Amino acid sequence: MQSALKPYRVMAYIVGVMLLLLCVAMVVKYVFDNGALVAVVGPIHGFLYMVYLLAALNLGLKARWPVGYLLLVLIAGTIPFLSFVVEKNATVRVQRDIEAAASTA
Secondary structure, eight states: OHHHHHHHHHHHHHHHHHHHHHHHHHHHHHHHOOOHHHHHHHHHHHHHHHHHHHHHHHHHHHHTOOHHHHHHHHHGGGSTTHHHHHHHHHHHHHHHHHHHHHHHO
């Protein structure tokens, strides 16, 4: 699980920041009628979100998360600021599981 946690955490932060940039780009597009930033940031966020999905799915399968929690983690990259909150929660959850496994071994 530990090996899958770091890529997930990195991607959660990157996708979260890119989503915030995309929100700014959307404001620029609709307030200032300039869609150039959306044309750049949108596809980058889309690609990075796919990488985030793979990292989160990898961690979720290794950690044996319930389907509902895994879906929440997967969707977190589409709601501004949620990826940061869910990443923190998932990290605590995985570290707790690792400590529990180490104490029983």
